[in-house]
Amino acid sequence: MINLFKIKDKKNQDAESANGRPPIKKQSAGELRLHKDISELNLPKTTTISFLNGKDDLMNFEISIRPDEGYYQGGTFMFTFLVPSSYPHEPPKVKCKTKVYHPNIDLEGNVCLNILREDWKPVLNINTIIYGLNHLFTQPNHEDPLNHDAAAVLRDNPRLFETNVRRAMAGGYVGQVHFPRCI
Amino acid sequence: MANSFSEPARWRDLDKLLARCGNIVGPGFEPSPQLRQEIGEFARVLVVGAGGLGCELLKDLALSGFPNIDVIDMDTIEISNLNRQFLFRLQDVGKSKAEVAAKRVMERVSGVNITPHFCRIEEKEIDFYNDFNIIVLGLDSIEARSYINSVACSFLEYDSDDNPIPETIKPMVDGGTEGFKGHARVILPGMTPCFECNIWLFPPQIKFPLCTLAETPRTPAHCIEYAHLIKWDEAHSGKTFEPDDPQHMQWVYTEAVKRAELFGIAGVTYSLTQGVVKNIIPAIASTNAIISASCALEALKIVSGCSKTLSNYMTYNGVEGTHIKVTEFVREKDCLVCGPGTRIDLDTSTTVSQFIEILGEHPKLLLSKPSITHRGNNIYMQSPPILEEMTRSNLQQPLYYLMGKVRKDTVHVSGMAENNGKKSSSLRKLCVVFKGIAAADVATQMDTAGNF
Numbered sequence: 001m002i003n004l005f006k007i008k009d010k011k012n013q014d015a016e017s018a019n020g021r022p023p024i025k026k027q028s029a030g031e032l033r034l035h036k037d038i039s040e041l042n043l044p045k046t047t048t049i050s051f052l053n054g055k056d057d058l059m060n061f062e063i064s065i066r067p068d069e070g071y072y073q074g075g076t077f078m079f080t081f082l083v084p085s086s087y088p089h090e091p092p093k094v095k096c097k098t099k100v101y102h103p104n105i106d107l108e109g110n111v112c113l114n115i116l117r118e119d120w121k122p123v124l125n126i127n128t129i130i131y132g133l134n135h136l137f138t139q140p141n142h143e144d145p146l147n148h149d150a151a152a153v154l155r156d157n158p159r160l161f162e163t164n165v166r167r168a169m170a171g172g173y174v175g176q177v178h179f180p181r182c183i
Numbered sequence: 184m185a186n187s188f189s190e191p192a193r194w195r196d197l198d199k200l201l202a203r204c205g206n207i208v209g210p211g212f213e214p215s216p217q218l219r220q221e222i223g224e225f226a227r228v229l230v231v232g233a234g235g236l237g238c239e240l241l242k243d244l245a246l247s248g249f250p251n252i253d254v255i256d257m258d259t260i261e262i263s264n265l266n267r268q269f270l271f272r273l274q275d276v277g278k279s280k281a282e283v284a285a286k287r288v289m290e291r292v293s294g295v296n297i298t299p300h301f302c303r304i305e306e307k308e309i310d311f312y313n314d315f316n317i318i319v320l321g322l323d324s325i326e327a328r329s330y331i332n333s334v335a336c337s338f339l340e341y342d343s344d345d346n347p348i349p350e351t352i353k354p355m356v357d358g359g360t361e362g363f364k365g366h367a368r369v370i371l372p373g374m375t376p377c378f379e380c381n382i383w384l385f386p387p388q389i390k391f392p393l394c395t396l397a398e399t400p401r402t403p404a405h406c407i408e409y410a411h412l413i414k415w416d417e418a419h420s421g422k423t424f425e426p427d428d429p430q431h432m433q434w435v436y437t438e439a440v441k442r443a444e445l446f447g448i449a450g451v452t453y454s455l456t457q458g459v460v461k462n463i464i465p466a467i468a469s470t471n472a473i474i475s476a477s478c479a480l481e482a483l484k485i486v487s488g489c490s491k492t493l494s495n496y497m498t499y500n501g502v503e504g505t506h507i508k509v510t511e512f513v514r515e516k517d518c519l520v521c522g523p524g525t526r527i528d529l530d531t532s533t534t535v536s537q538f539i540e541i542l543g544e545h546p547k548l549l550l551s552k553p554s555i556t557h558r559g560n561n562i563y564m565q566s567p568p569i570l571e572e573m574t575r576s577n578l579q580q581p582l583y584y585l586m587g588k589v590r591k592d593t594v595h596v597s598g599m600a601e602n603n604g605k606k607s608s609s610l611r612k613l614c615v616v617f618k619g620i621a622a623a624d625v626a627t628q629m630d631t632a633g634n635f
Contacts, residue, residue: 027559027595028333029379032519036597036610039554041567048569055561055573086326089382108416110393117390122383144394 030087034058037126044134059083062097063130067137071162075100075169075182079111079133081126091120094129098182101168103140103151107177111136112146149175194219197248200489209488218487223250226486229315230254231304231331233280235466236321236358238270239475241284244319245292247483253315255300255307256281267468304330313338313353319482320357321475325385328357332370332378333520339372341523341614347373354485358478361464363501365474367493369481375495376514377521388462403443403450407459410438426461435460473499517611524593524612531583531617535563538582542596548611553598557586565598583617590620 038058043049049063059082066076078097084090094116096109104112113132115124145151154161164174171181191198201218208214215221228249230240233256244252258280260271270287271280281299289297300307304327312318312334322328335353342348355370357378370377395401396409415424415435425431436456443451457463477497484490493509500506514521525547529538535555542550555562562577562585564570577585586592592615600609 027556028329029382029520030329031559032556032595032610035554035556035561035595036608038567038570039565039597040608043567049567050569055564055570056559058561084326086329089325089385090388104394106397106413108413108420110413110416112392112394112397114392118392120387120390144392146394146397148398 028085030083030085030089031059033088034083034126040125041127041130043127043130046134047130059085063133065134065137067134070138071140071165072100072102072137072169075137077137077182081129083126088122088125091116091124092126092129094133099179100182101147101150101165101174101177101179102136103142103145103147103154104136106146110146112144114144194248200483201487205490207490209484209491212488214489218489219248222248222486226317227251227253227315228482228486229312229318230321231318231327232256232321232323233284233299234258234264234321234323235267235468235471236360236475236478237280238268238284239471240319240321240358240478241270241288241297242292243475243479244482245288245295245297247479249482249486250295252295253298253300254281254285255302255304256284257301257303267466267471269468309334309337316354317482317485318353318355319478320355321478322357322359325382328378329382331355332372335370336372336377336379336521339521341373343526345523347523356478356481356485358474360466360470360474363467363470365470365499366497367474367477367481367499368496369485369492369494371485371492372521373523376512377518379520380515380518381496381512400442400446400448403439403448403452403455404459406442406446406448406451407435407439407456409442410435411460414438414442432457432460467501470499470501473501519595519610519612522612524614526614526616528616528618529582531619532581533583534579535582535585536578539563539578542598549601550596550598550609550611551601551606553596555594555596557592557594560585562586562594582615586615589617591616 035058041049046068047063047065049061051057051061053060061081062078063081064076064078067073076098077100080095080097082093084092094111094113096105096111099107099109111133113129113136115128115132140154142151142155150161150164153164168174168179169181169183171179173179198216198219202214202216204212204214226249228244228251230237230244230252233241233254237254237256241252241254256279259277260268260275260280260283262273262276265271265273268280270284275283279299279301281301285297285299289295312331318331318335320328320331322331332355335355338351338353340348340351352371352373355372357366357368357370359366369375391405391408393412396405397413400406400409411424424435432453436451436453439451439456443449458465477493481492484492494511496512497507497509516522525545527541527545529541533541538555539553542548542553552565554564554566561570561574562582563574586594594613594615595610596613597608597610599606600611
């Protein structure tokens with residue numbers, strides 16, 4: 001039981017010392033877990049990270065991936081991460097900011113990576129996602145298409161797919177769609 | 184108007200509980216005919232949420248002898264609430280839930296004073312929450328529960344033997360419902376598991392793979408999620424989707440219907456669209472009533488001690504018949520939110536690099552390569568290099584100064600901990616206390632710090 005009289009006494013003490021309290025900023029369990037993830041990041045050499053709002057906002061950041069092999073070698077691709085306060089119960093929201101000709105990334109920047117949605121588990125972390133995104137560039141997958149046309153070309157004519165990727169990254173058209181240069 | 188709180192007849196049943204002893208009373212319970220009045224005078228209850236559960240809770244608490252209640256809710260009344268949120272009428276649509284609910288209960292239960300707060304829970308100062316003796320939660324999201332839990336646990340203090348100091352325990356009673364299922368739980372931070380200790384109990388939300396939505400939709404929900412997650416961005420570059428904007432919802436519905444027709448899928452309706460997009464599970468009025476009754480009773484037990492509380496997690500399932508079970512969950516030993524943290528005594532002159540050395544040698548920690556954060560301020564980050572560079576200059580600064588010159592506070596560190604010769608990555612809560620600073624000095628020191 002709450003001792004009501006003790007509470008009454010404490011109220012009076014609190015009133016006297018209330019001004020002495022520091023202004024408290026709350027740090028959620030999600031932010032703390034993210035702090036751990038970030039402090040343990042082990043980035044592949046293709047990837048750099050930047051924090052747009054300074055060192056104290058880890059919930060919003062960008063990474064850039066510059067694949068060193070495969071179809072996308074030499075291109076630079078930016079992704080934004082928005083980490084919800086319910087992290088790691090919920091995965092971060094990841095979008096590709098660079099318009100890319102890719103079977104698993106659509107022209108709006110939506111990314112089809114299983115661990116970002118249906119296969120997310122709280123034991124996964126930011127590093128896992130970054131490796132997953134790198135994997136998308138070395139192993140584009142025609143079986144989980146978001147860009148249907150690109151997926152069909154990859155499946156039926158890998159040589160043409162390679163040409164299309166090169167053309168897109170150099171800042172050209174694939175079909176009717178223009179891609180900004182990202183090499 | 185007669186103050187009904189002084190009418191004995193009205194409180195006959197409650198007085199039986201409060202004025203008599205029994206075999207299952209709480210520890211230290213002293214039955215007394217005055218107890219009801221003392222509760223009325225000293226007990227302040229905060230109800231978080233004035234929706235389906237909140238309406239029930241306000242009514243139940245007001246009728247259980249709590250005359251001083253506050254209620255906080257950021258939402259306004261929608262027409263679809265009226266079937267179960269019985270304090271609201273058609274003419275209230277668009278008004279604040281907290282304000283209307285408070286007014287209606289005060290009209291019906293004389294002698295009760297309910298103060299509404301029409302705002303987000305994060306908008307209130309932390310100290311606002313400290314004014315209440317008990318917090319009762321009628322919420323529908325993990326985020327909001329997690330926030331209130333962390334606020335309540337932030338008042339908790341431990342003595343030098345890591346036992347919680349009773350006056351600093353902020354009790355919570357948490358209710359929740361989903362359709363015919365519900366739960367009521369008692370959280371006494373430091374004594375029973377806090378919300379964060381058992382957060383893993385929540386099942387993950389079911390999410391469809393994006394490529395299924397884009398390529399091979401099979402259900403009405405797939406079509407709705409396609410319109411919501413993919414089509415919206417294509418059509419509205421940069422504009423964020425607002426689930427509470429009826430025009431946005433209508434747009435998603437229309438697009439979902441087109442998509443469903445294209446793939447020959449039947450069953451996309453406006454209400455299903457709302458349900459899928461906002462992740463709504465139909466609310467059942469009777470479930471709310473049952474869960475709320477249990478929560479109000481637990482609140483009464485905690486405040487008065489007239490009975491032992493449930494320990495500590497009741498689940499109710501009314502899908503087939505009625506199934507009720509109480510499970511006693513246990514605390515997470517190293518919970519970052521409610522745990523005591525490892526106490527470390529420092530001099531005010533200790534620099535961050537000296538602090539890092541201390542962490543490595545501390546027998547309970549043996550933590551190497553620590554990154555340090557204090558209330559959202561990243562004091563030192565080992566990695567990635569860009570953050571290490573941004574925080575490196577702090578290494579030679581006194582920690583006392585970087586923590587805003589407080590005598591005692593919580594600091595979190597993550598790094599490699601050594602345990603039985605094995606190294607593993609770990610995140611630890613520390614209670615840092617600076618030596619040689621009397622509690623009385625703090626007030627004046629903070630005044631100076633505030634003037635920067």
